[in-house]
Amino acid sequence: MRRLNLKQILQSLLDKAIDDMIKNDGLEGSVPEYTIEVPNNSDHGDFASNIAMKSAKIFRTKPMDIANRIVETLKHPMIKKSEAVMPGFINFFIDSGFYHDIVKQAATDDAFFKSDYGQKRKVMVEFVSANPTGPLHVGHGRNAAYGDSLSKILAAAGFDVTTEYYVNDAGNQMNNLGKSIYIRYMELSGKDVTFPEDGYHGEYIIDIAKELKEEYGDKIAEMPEAEGTDICFKKGLKDITDNIANTLKNFKVDMETYFSEQSLYDNGDVPASLEYLKEKGFVFENEGALWFKSTEFGDDKDRVVKRSNGDYTYFASDIAYHKNKFDRGFMTTIDVWGADHHGYVKRLSSAIDAIGYEDREFAVSLIQMVNLVNAGERVSMSTRAGSFIELDWLINEVGHDAARYFYSMRDYEAQFDFDISLAKKRESDNPVFYIQYGHARVQSVLKKAQDDSVPFELCTGLEKLNSKEELEIIKKVYDYINVLEQAARNRQPHRIGYYLQELASMFHSYYFNNKMLNEQDKELTSARLTLAVAVGNAIRNGLSLLGVSAPDRM
RNA sequence: GCGCUCAUAGCUCAGCUGGAUAGAGCAACGGACUUCUAAUCCGUAGGUCGUAGGUUCGAAUCCUCCUGAGCGCGCCA
Structure with missing residues (x-):
């Protein structure tokens, strides 16, 4: 169109x-x-x-x-x-004819709610990427909600978007995971072992060990420790990543690919990209370690990529990973990180500058902290000692629609309090239901018109839409595309929610003050129903960007 | 000490590359259901945009200082 x-x-x-x-x-x-x-x-x-x-x-x-x-x-x-x-x-x-045409388009074709602003530019949004050492917690929820909504917004705004989860399945923490499960398994087998202080203490580790116990009996205890730990590690990694993927699914997040960090070691990409940077003169050796010269790009200090003990750092594989992204043809990569990683941005952007894809864009959205609040009281959220609150719990508690909406309600650059008690309310002061009800009203009145055989024909009689109130609503519908492009340009999904709230409010008011169905006036009924459908379409499209459903009845 | 983010109504927060009278929700107060869903609507009240300067036709928005809050500064991830 x-x-x-x-x-x-x-x-x-x-x-x-x-x-x-x-x-x-x-x-x-x-x-x-x-x-x-x-x-x-x-x-x-x-x-x-x-x-x-x-x-x-x-x-x-x-x-x-x-x-x-x-x-x-x-x-x-x-x-x-x-x-x-x-x-x-x-x-x-x-001329009001322009606006009547807008109503018609919005009521008949969802393409009205899409834009070609992005010009099919290939963009990767990499988000969540939580370490596969345990279930997602409520902090990851904000990252997931933001990344998924942003991806959908960019896609609707005409970008060619791919979503990806970078799985940190290599390095020390994985050894630690394997060991934690192994020790729990040994405990179950009645061995005298002590659980390490820095191990993963969560219940889920014990659950995994129990499953291994059922499957293997005591066989793992009889193996050499390295072999046993490896079985524990593989089982743990699979269970945990499956669990994470399942949580994301429940959270209505469309994660297209899971990219393994380990694969970059298996195919030699990590040393290869360091070699590549070395040839360009950006990698040097000092005190037995390999360093990347990030100071040349404005970083505070140079950064280690390979430790003197021979281990590569996380930074090294991250360089290889981002090179890989660009090699796959992405013109932009947007990394969604927790704000506590902001100190990492400069070194990675430095490495990307050093790689030298001048026409590519590397962007990071730093998501600020989220606090859980219940009835005005702050819920403690330590990630230590396995006492964190799982995202699954929250989704189950408030429902996925409210969870998604609330997470996307605030600008990602500002900290925010997730109010569980408000999110749970099924009443007026919960904005997500207010918006959904706007959509349900449209469907409901359409159904009523059909059930009562009120005569109407969509997209006719539109010249009857000439009150100030009606024109204001049409302008708001017309503004959708503008808001979408703003949200895409600034990478701010929260703009969508605010827009929908305003649109829903205008529609509720209009609906209350005007009779939509009029058996004596087919033209007026047609015009008003067309306007209602246009609004309903805007709401449905907008909510879908936020990962929130638009029910036909409530 | 250095760096990143934030500070707007009683509370929670919007306010696009600087634009016309700074907005919404909640809470408070007063109203509207024999009606297409009242999960809704209408009205009242609420502000020195943290402080002090600067830039210009014009600043909540950009720059500097200060105050206060969160986070980060490893051969960890």
Whole structure:
């Protein structure tokens, strides 16, 4: 579908007007950066531009004079009126036929809610990537909700998006995992062992050991320790990653691929990428270790990639991993990390600069901490000693819709308190149900019209939509694409939720004050139902970006 | 000490590349159900945008200082 892009039309008209004026006056300069936006106040028209104020320097004259000159030259069938107002804004008033066309498009085709803003650019969103040493906890929930929503937003905004989970299945922590399970197994087999202080203390470790005990009996205890530990490790890794994948599924997260860190060692990518950087002169040896020269790219200090004991650091495999991402053709990779990893950003971006894919973009979204709050009381959230709160528990407690919505409610750069008691409420003060109810209302009134055989035909009689209230709602629907692109550009899914809340609010108010079904007036009924369907479609599409369902009845 | 993030209504928070009168929800108070779902709606009240400067036609938004909160500064991941 071709969406009539009035903003673009206005922009080309304004560009031409200023360009002509510059040439006409024999001045130097070109069209400045300016904006065309929908004003907050509808008295200021349907669109407004600050172009005259931005051009004041070029013309060396008052913005109002420029604005007046532009207004005189502007003519277009869609523009009912344009006016210059202090201190130099130009306000455009648009023919209502434009808005009636918007309603029709929004009511009939979901393509209306998609954009080509991203121009099919290949983007990877890598998120969650929690160490496979235990179940996901509520902190990971925010990362998962953000990453998944962002991916869906980018896809709807025209990017070619892939989602990936980087599984840290190599290194010390994996040895530790294997050992933890092994010791628990030995305990179950009645051996006299002590569980290490730095082992993984969670219940789930014991559960895994129990399963091994059932499957193997005492056989593992009779094997050499290394062999037994390896069996424990493999079983543990599989169980835990399966568990994580299952949690994400329950959380309505679409994770397309799971990428193994170990695979980068198995195929030699880790030493190969270090060699690659060494040839470029960015890797050197000191005190028996290999270092990456991140200071050349503005980092505080150089970073170890291979320790003097021969072990590669996590950083080393991460370099190989990001090189791999770009080698797979991704133009942008967005890493979603916890804010506590911010100190790591500089060294990785340095390494990526050193690799030298100048046309590629590396971005990190640092997700701030989340606190659980219940009835005003803060729930403790230590990740130590296995006392963390599992994401599965939260999903089960408040439901996946409320969980997803609440996690995406706040800007990711700000800390936020997840209010369990509010999320659990099935009543008015819970925003997620307020929005969902907006959608359910649309479906409900449609059903009512059909059940009662009220005559109507969607997409007809739209010229009846001419009240201020109706036009405001249509403008809000039209604004969807703008909000979507903002959310994509700024990587801020929370904008969607706020938008939906406002749209739902406008619709609830309209619904309450206007009779949707009118047996005597087929045209009016048709027009209002079409508007309702357009709103319902906007809500459904918006909620889907947040991973929240849009039920037909509640 | 250095670095990252945050500070907006009583509470929780929005406020796109700087734009016109700073918004919403909750809480408070007052109203609306013989009605297409009242899971809704209408109204009232609530602000020195942490402090002090700077940049300009114009600042909650950008820059600097200060105050306060969270997080991070390993041959850990």
